[in-house]
Amino acid sequence: MDIQQVDTLVRSLYQAVDNKDVDYLSNALSEQSRFRLGNYPEVTDKTQILEGNRQFFSSIEAMKHTIDNIVFQRSDQTDSTHISCFGTVDYVRLDGSDHAAVFSTFLDVKNGLISDYRVFADLSGL
Structure with missing residues (x-):
């Protein structure tokens, strides 16, 4: 992947x-x-990953990510691209109140698909 594809x-x-x-x-x-999202346990079953995301999405009214930086490295050994990005995310809770957090995400992409998706953020305020 090149920088444009990663972005x-x-x-x-x-x-x-x-x-x-x-x-x-x-x-x-x-x-x-x-x-893996925050302090939640790691999940490796795609069906469970999608269900976990559905549950998280239903626990908030809205969110908006602002990405400050993206860095990537191509690995010839694993034929994948390692991507790191960080920024801020502004949440709207179900009660309408706001909460902001910083986040950092690490992705591994192989053959155009995400194989590793780890998000680090303090979600305790939600």
Whole structure:
């Protein structure tokens, strides 16, 4: 992947997340994926990953990610691209109140699909 492809992938992913678009996630994740959000346990079953995202999406009214930086590295050994990005996310809770948090995401992409998706953010305020 080149910088333009990486940028497009990250921005499309977060637009889909902000839209609570589980169908996009289903198409973006490989069948053998690993996912972790904050302090929640790691999940490796795609069906459970999608269900976990549905549950999280239903626990908030809305969210908006602002990406500050994207860094990537191509790995010839694993034929994958390692992507890191960070920024802020503004949440609207179900009661209408706001909460902001910083986040950092690590992605591994192979054959155009996300195989590893780890998001680090303090979600305790939600």
